[in-house]
Amino acid sequence: xxxxxxxxxxxxxxxxxxxxxxxxxxxxxxxxxxxxxxxxxxxxxxxxxxxxxxxxxxxxxxxxxxxxxxxxxxxxxxxxxxxxxxxxxxxxxxxxxxxxxxxxxxxxxxxxxxxxxxxxxxxxxxxxxxxxxxxxxxxxxxxxxxxxxxxxxxxxxxxxxxxxxxxxxxxxxxxxxxxxxxxxxxxxxxxxxxxxxxxxxxxxxxxxxxxxxxxxxxxxxxxxxxxxx
Numbered sequence: 001x002x003x004x005x006x007x008x009x010x011x012x013x014x015x016x017x018x019x020x021x022x023x024x025x026x027x028x029x030x031x032x033x034x035x036x037x038x039x040x041x042x043x044x045x046x047x048x049x050x051x052x053x054x055x056x057x058x059x060x061x062x063x064x065x066x067x068x069x070x071x072x073x074x075x076x077x078x079x080x081x082x083x084x085x086x087x088x089x090x091x092x093x094x095x096x097x098x099x100x101x102x103x104x105x106x107x108x109x110x111x112x113x114x115x116x117x118x119x120x121x122x123x124x125x126x127x128x129x130x131x132x133x134x135x136x137x138x139x140x141x142x143x144x145x146x147x148x149x150x151x152x153x154x155x156x157x158x159x160x161x162x163x164x165x166x167x168x169x170x171x172x173x174x175x176x177x178x179x180x181x182x183x184x185x186x187x188x189x190x191x192x193x194x195x196x197x198x199x200x201x202x203x204x205x206x207x208x209x210x211x212x213x214x215x216x217x218x219x220x221x222x223x224x225x226x227x228x229x
Contacts, residue, residue, distance in 0.1 A: 108153035
């Protein structure tokens with residue numbers, strides 16, 4: 001007689017099906033953030049499904065997820081499209097971002113260790129050294145990592161969460177404008193004054209450097225938006 005399987009514990013681990021929607025979402029999100037699908041461009045479900053070799057249902061669900069993240073908008077009878085941004089939305093986002101980062105930098109000057117502050121300068125050196133060899137996507141990631149690290153040095157968990165909530169929009173703006181700066185190493189070097197002021201724990205100088213850096217970024221986004229209208 002065959003022994004019965006014990007009932008106190010499952011005989012087999014559950015088999016998890018791949019997250020097809022998640023994979024599609026990641027691919028579509030990457031295309032948007034890399035600028036391969038631009039603001040206002042339609043996301044044609046049937047064509048995406050054909051290219052990816054899947055049905056339209058998971059493509060539609062992935063698009064809904066990206067809509068909830070603010071990257072896509074739905075249009076009645078026209079499906080989804082990459083969101084466009086108004087001048088007010090750009091100004092509003094950068095106003096909040098600047099306020100968060102200035103606050104984070106001031107807290108970092110008070111609470112971060114000398115080693116942590118010195119590491120910010122090392123981040124800039126790495127960005128400058130590698131700029132010419134990295135893809136645009138990799139450069140944007142390093143740029144965002146620098147600003148996320150600054151917020152992390154604040155020690156304020158809620159501030160970090162607020163910054164994380166806007167990362168996708170900031171990443172999209174950076175992807176759209178990064179090439180407009182010309183030399184990528186020069187763009188990386190614009191983080192230097194921020195890191196140097198942090199190393200000195202000079203909160204007013206950090207604020208000045210951050211405001212200059214982020215205002216320049218805001219102006220690049222605004223100019224590009226006007227040029228592509």
